[in-house]
Amino acid sequence: MTKPMVSYKNVRKSFGEIEVLKEVNLEISEGEKVALIGPSGSGKTTLIRMLMTLEQPTSGVIEVDGTPLWHMEVNKRLVPANEKHLRNVRQNIGMVFQHFNLFPHMTVLENCTVAPIHVLGLSKKEAKERAVEMLEKVKLGDKLDIYPSQLSGGQKQRVAMARALVMRPKVMLFDEVTSALDPELVGEVLEVIRELAHEGKMTMILVTHEMEFARDVADRIVFLDNGYIVEEGPPEQIFEYSSNERLKRFLSRFRLNSVYPLTTRSV
Helix, strand or coil: CCCCCEEEEEEEEEECCEEEEEEEEEEECCCCEEEEECCCCCCHHHHHHHHCCCCCCCEEEEEECCEECCEEEECCEEEECCHHHHHHHHCCEEEECCCCCCCCCCCHHHHHHHHHHHCCCCCHHHHHHHHHHHHHHCCCCCCCCCCHHHCCHHHHHHHHHHHHHCCCCCEEEEECCCCCCCHHHHHHHHHHHHHHHHHCCCEEEEECCCHHHHHHHCCEEEEEECCEEEEEECHHHHHHHCCCHHHHHHHCCCCCCCCCCCCCCCC
8 A cells, every 4th residue: 555645643632621633543645635524613624734734733643745744753763843844844735725815015926936936946937937837727827917906805715726836735735715705706716626626636635614515526525523533435425325413414504416426517
């Protein structure tokens, strides 16, 4: 068996006396698309924020492409990672947040080239070539010289995706990327993610409440509740055949197409 691209081993996370994640074990293969679902407060976002090094696990080990993230090996034993180690491993991970976090004083193109130049050390020419390629991929190739204030919410979110993709991460994280958008803008963002997923190359972890979307793009669904992974499996198992009462109660809140699989648009 090949090593997983992402691995959580006995991971716990507490905020003060509140334990948000409890002994989580999860492996995600290279190229796999995994959707994290569950009620608010179940630990979904914390799980990916630890992978992005925005939150530190209370205990346990997280690995990316076989390399410990929050630990490093010294004299054949794991010790807490230093900032250099965190920075090196973190370069393999890209994340798109609920809010766009674009630099308002920079154009779309500048927003997408600043990190490749200053973090990866690319020349301005190389960074621009990468940025233009990714902006075209998210259907914003005609907005290079526009400022964020001139974009719709959906366009801003697609710029945020391009900015993450320019770094060529091995793993892409999406944290409720449509939750801050007006309903009419949700579709354009989900369609771009769907196209990325159907390309099949990149490992993707998506926190979402869009159940139809999760069923459409994910290879595996992971249902979290109260800090535990309660059930996981392929979409058909989770949405059609699960006998878990907690999962069924959660899914009953959503109107789901009863026909499986969904008919997807060509990309």
